[in-house]
Amino acid sequence: MRFRRTKDTPTSLKEWMVSLLNPKLRKQAESFLALDSISFRIDPGEIVGIIGTNGSGKSTLLKIISGVLPPSSGVVFADRRKIELLTLGTGFDLELTGRENVYLNGALIGFTKRGLDRKYDSIVSFAELSDFMDEKVRNYSSGMVSRLAFSIATSKSTPRILILDEVLSVGDRFFREKSERRIREMIQSGSTVLIVSHSTQVIRSLCTRVLWIERGKLRADGDPDTVCRAYETMGKV
Numbered sequence: 346m347r348f349r350r351t352k353d354t355p356t357s358l359k360e361w362m363v364s365l366l367n368p369k370l371r372k373q374a375e376s377f378l379a380l381d382s383i384s385f386r387i388d389p390g391e392i393v394g395i396i397g398t399n400g401s402g403k404s405t406l407l408k409i410i411s412g413v414l415p416p417s418s419g420v421v422f423a424d425r426r427k428i429e430l431l432t433l434g435t436g437f438d439l440e441l442t443g444r445e446n447v448y449l450n451g452a453l454i455g456f457t458k459r460g461l462d463r464k465y466d467s468i469v470s471f472a473e474l475s476d477f478m479d480e481k482v483r484n485y486s487s488g489m490v491s492r493l494a495f496s497i498a499t500s501k502s503t504p505r506i507l508i509l510d511e512v513l514s515v516g517d518r519f520f521r522e523k524s525e526r527r528i529r530e531m532i533q534s535g536s537t538v539l540i541v542s543h544s545t546q547v548i549r550s551l552c553t554r555v556l557w558i559e560r561g562k563l564r565a566d567g568d569p570d571t572v573c574r575a576y577e578t579m580g581k582v
């Protein structure tokens with residue numbers, strides 16, 4: 346997967362003046378290879394963890410698999426109708442209330458208005474935010490925003506292929522335990538699962554196989570303990 350990135354964004358008045366005088370500089374873009382020749386197959390029923398350092402390409406890979414991003418080259422064979430990609434907080438508007446955001450965010454992930462009317466109370470009670478639903482989300486703490494986002498994202502019935510992008514480890518310790526329980530239930534009733542997480546503890550406890558992506562390349566593919574141990578010892582002498 347290759348991205349075009351603009352470079353040399355002016356950081357001072359002087360640089361800005363120079364870029365104004367030289368339009369070529371303003372439009373300079375570089376090509377960046379975010380994923381490089383990655384190839385693997387996932388069979389139904391597998392629970393696959395994806396690990397890697399920041400910026401290694403994990404979310405890009407999930408977006409390509411789920412069809413949010415078209416790959417610049419290569420192909421993905423997957424039945425997209427069966428895929429659900431869960432990410433947190435996309436489509437939240439901080440100037441709207443919690444209640445309004447449930448409807449806005451819910452609509453973005455495919456709920457109908459009637460479906461949301463039916464689920465509204467359980468979404469709010471899972472997030473434990475019933476006293477705050479008429480407050481603007483701007484006034485929420487970051488943990489409260491994550492709790493509401495998690496509760497909305499996980500309230501749909503489990504799809505055949507579930508893709509989770511960093512949805513665990515949100516909120517305080519009590520909410521984390523509760524959200525992990527919910528994810529376990531979803532995993533048990535869903536057939537195939539892909540999970541991106543920075544927690545090798547979570548990956549070890551949930552997955553049957555792990556892919557380690559580093560600098561856009563597939564560095565390892567194997568059983569959770571072996572791959573997580575190699576990842577954890579990376580950089581250690």
Ligand SMILES: Nc1ncnc2c1ncn2[C@@H]1O[C@H](COP(=O)(O)OP(=O)(O)OP(=O)(O)O)[C@@H](O)[C@H]1O
Nearest residue numbers: 348349350379397398399400401402403404405406
């Ligand atoms: N739309 C985009 N345009 C340009 N570059 C992008 C775009 N999306 C991602 N990138 C770049 O691709 C690389 C991989 O990003 P990605 O979000 O997939 O990493 P990640 O492994 O999920 O990181 P993290 O663990 O920090 O969430 C990064 O260098 C990022 O800057």
